[in-house]
Amino acid sequence: MRMVFGLVLLAGIALAGGAVYMAKNYIGQYQTALAKERAQREKIVPTIPVYVADRPLKYGEALTMEDVRTVDWPENAIPEGAFTEDNPIFAEGVTAARVVLRTMEKDEAVLEVKVTQPGEEAGLTSRLERGMRAFAIKVDVASGVSGFLRPGDRVDVYWTGRVDQALSADRGEVTKLIEPGVKLIAIDQNAAGDLDGAIIAQTVTVAIAPAQVAKLAQAQSSGRLSLSLVGAEDDTVAGAIEVDQRSLLGIATQEVKAEVAKEKSCTIRTRRGADVVEIPIPCTN
Helix, strand or coil: CHHHHHHHHHHHHHHHHHHHHHHHHHHHHHHHHHHHHHHHHHHCCCEEEEEEECCCECCCCEECHHHEEEEEEEHHHCCCCECECCCCCCCCCCCCCEEECCCECCCCECEHHHECCCCCCCCHHHHCCCCCEEEEEECCCCCCHHHCCCCCCEEEEEEEEECCCCCCCCCCEEEEEEEEEEEEEEECCECCCCCCCCCCCCEEEEEECHHHHHHHHHHHHHCEEEEEEECCCCCCCCCCCEEEHHHHHCCCCCCCCCCCCCCCCEEEEEEECCEEEEEEECCCC
16 A cells, blocks of 8 residues: 555656646746747837839829839838828829839839929929039030930030130140039930930030030030040049140140341442441331
8 A cells, every 4th residue: 555655656746847847848938939029029120101113113204193102111221302101292182293203113212303393394404403504515426425325424525626826826626624524414305314225316415504504605616525424433523634736646845936037237338538438328128
């Protein structure tokens, strides 16, 4: 009897120990899962709904509510000028349409610089900043950088022509940088920046100040203009550049000294006694 009681006691102790061990493992797993869940919560970034394009949008298209949707965007990474619920694309009560100014891909954030104001047309006037003017420059395959120019690019403008001898010594044709870093806003009649391949344009339109308009107009009427494409990441400004035919060929400029004509004097000879005397008289020739 005592043996049976001892065996039952040992079995009870074994079962109790197993239960404690299982409970300990369970509690440990629960605590681990709870710690992981708390860590995931700490990684969650607050978001704000932002309007994005719901399909590819091209320059000149009318923007409607069907073309956009909202997605949750990290609050600390919202692009400048993005439309949110506090700054909606289509304000309540405004029925005038917006027009796309720049090509947008699907799921790309819609920014204020990429669309017009309600009711505004997508013409060149919307691309001109305050105080700037649009000016067209004639180009060809050579002067237009082989057709690789795009709206939004920056170019240096060079003038080639002959300087009046009354203003400068004859140095042949002169090439000079007259306007550095000019921004292109249109190629021919296209102001979109998504042109495919090389386009051999006949004109490019630039955005410049009124004083620069007069300068380029004079340069275009008195010589030839050529464009030099500036790199997208290049923030340098070209200095004064001027090359003439003499400096190009390494010919030193020679100073021509004007000879001063000697004053002529006319005389006649006469004899006075035994002496011959020369008497000055006015020259007739």
